[in-house]
Amino acid sequence: MQGNLSEIDIRSILQLIELGQRTGQLLVEASFHNNDKLTLDEAIRPRHSRNYKQQSWFVFFLNGQIIYCQEGDSNLLRIDDYLRHYRVEIRLEEKQLACLGLQSVPEYGYIWALLERNIINPKVAHSIIHHLVHQTLFDLLSLHQGNFVFLQGAALAPQLTSLEIAPLVTKIMQQVQEWKQLHPHIQSPEQLPMLADIVQLNSSLPAATVSKLQQWADGKTSLRQLARYLNRDILTVAKAMYPYVQQGWLQLVYSASNNSKTHIHDMGVGEKHTLRIVCIDDTTTIGETVESILKAEGYEAIALSNPLDAISLIFRLQPDLILCDIAMPELDGYEICAMLRQSTAFRFVPIIMLTGKDGFIDRVRASMVGATDYLTKPFGDTELLMLVEKYINAKSDLGTQIRYKTC
Template sequence: MTIPLSSYKLFHKLHPLSLLAQLSTRKVTGDLSVFTNLVSWSIYLEEGKLTYATYSDKVFERLESHFQRLNQQIPAFNHAAYAEMGLMSEANNNNQLIANADYYAICWLVKQEYITRAQAGMLIEELAKEVLESFICLKEGNYQLNAAHDLHELPKFCHLDLQSIVEHCQKQLNYRENSKPGIASNNNSQPQTQTENQLGEQYSKSRTISPAKQINHKNNQYSLSKEFYTIACIDDSQAVLNSIQHFLDEETFSVVMINEPVKALMQIIRSKPDLILLDVEMPNLDGYELCSLLRRHSLFKNTPIIMVTGRTGFIDKAKAKIVRSSGYLTKPFTRADLLKVVAKHIG
């Protein structure tokens, strides 16, 4: 999907994780340019994959430091080298660097065989981590998404997964934050929670409570406002559907199992569930798209929708936030995990 050049939005608050999630999910092709009063960022994408990222502060100092780790024979970055690489603009005889000179420099060094294409890809990945680490910390700014850009006709050396890069950046930021003086790291193991069997026993006992049923979890008691609930489960795996049905007591819950996501919308409308468990990765229609469709329907604007997935990275959570899901159930899950989610969202 390509966003037209006219797609431009000016705003004060910036949510980098949500923005990157949208670009990745929609498989955008283009250049995301982000501006603040001091610096600017450029993030280049093809079908939602990252091909290059840079920002305006100390561009060549950053590039040169990474180059020297790859190959000590790379020419020094100075005025003469810029001229030899064809990076100098002769317009108005001002001899300034051309736009995206850093990427042109990488292309030139590959062409001259100072570095290989594989090394260029590794270099771009390391630069992207550094660039996105600064980008995801932004709180305010303006952005513009350009479908056409100067790098469009240049060779591409990698197509990087945005989620992996962002997760790395988040870990680095968290590590530095926790390493600050005065912040104690928490290496102590947490107290053991109730076992699945213990929780199951408490849940079974709670079935006799009337008129309001209750579920206990981690010493917290959740009252259920109704005697009976309908839960819709959408998953292309019959094994997962069977597990959910097995884990939920049939005297309290009616489980509607749906394994064809394309037909899910009509089945959900018919059953009018109190809670929806929705697999993220399904053929033909992924969970995020289906969640977005459900939220547009008047019946399900406020129905709890839980994304069931093995992927819970920062990009995934941002995607879930965009489509207004209510929470996550991480695969593989136990009965205790499922009961905790059910109690939280219908209690």
């Protein structure tokens, strides 16, 4: 199941998954303006536009119920904000955090790692998951344009909890409607509250209230972060701020930096310093060979052997080129290529298909799903490097997007 949100909305997609008691993951993707001033229902734009950035979300299901939701940027900021609320001071070591980056769902792995080390208890973990699911669905149910794909497959494991879709969606849809009534004074969860008229605040409000506002309205903490710190939903926090914003005592601003979400635990999705190539092949030896050849030439090469996990990982890794085997179990290369081409994030990224036979039909099918080129196995160092260098130039600007002809 895949398509565009202009044709079917998120609520209907969730209902279909619930009715069908589906197990798998839903990927939703949209584009926003870099200054974050557009609301979630603004029109989607091409990824290569300089003024727009990509946003994606993953929702994981078991038998038609939600297990977990993750934002595509895959940093651990959201969980750390809740740990601050619960006054959890202990964190994982850097080596342990680095291992999480190799998982397809690092946030979920982070929660389980904290549980296994008794840093948090199951009640706290359950609460964090519930709030993260609520936050993600609030964003998704506000979307009107974007792309989606549902991949049926094995459930995210192990499961700590599961949430029924219908009552959750009903509650959040009501909150989305109430949120719209706060416009234009409050426009985005990413806005930063800051004091605008301290004199009026002191003369009109109790000292304790002013002290609280001074603590939180520092111009550096977003409404969304406040909601996490306070363990409240975004609507509750926004409605508490609304009277003061309306009076002009508080001002809501947007971050001057597009990197305001950068965090110490960011899992490799920040600014790239070397060209990144991902190889998806269920044969481990092929992946290791590709890694060895490309790393020797200065590329950052990552081999992924599980095609289902590769779909979610690849949106975090944002590679400059993708090598993808055709014949794989559960999800073949044609399906993966077609899914990626549905996403604006990978519309112009070179995708080279790896095939065990040099057949005309394979080339035609590869071209039909949007593959850039193909490489016949077995291949040597020279063949691989010539094809890679044909489509990406290590000397070019890493931020430039180029349109590639398909094979």
